[in-house]
Amino acid sequence: MTAPLLTLAQILNRLTLTARWTLRDHQPGSDGRCPLCRVPDCAVATAARNLLTTLRQTRWTGDGDTLDPWQSR
Template structure:
């Protein structure tokens, strides 16, 4: 359940936990196939890996650079 009062970090954490849960259920067996989907290249596991990759990329959590105001010049450094 995702309520409107959850922070972005809480939503991200729930996505990560769900993706990890999916990867546990769709882990390839000794024959190299997913036990749930019975395919060699499980699309569900690939989607869960993509979610984990996107949720853990550092650029998603860095504060954005503040744009300068129009008409205001940045001070120049001399030397």
């Protein structure tokens, strides 16, 4: 679905998948360099790692720590 009516969850899921694919493609080889960029410290892989870290830190897990906004106290 490429319609402009994607939910936030769908957008976050697509960002997560894209970052994971990027990390897989930019996995350092035996010489420690990125196989696509041919540099030891790949900026693309770093950006993908940072995105996944940010998504992991900000995603609500539903463990009960946060009060549901529709739920009364």
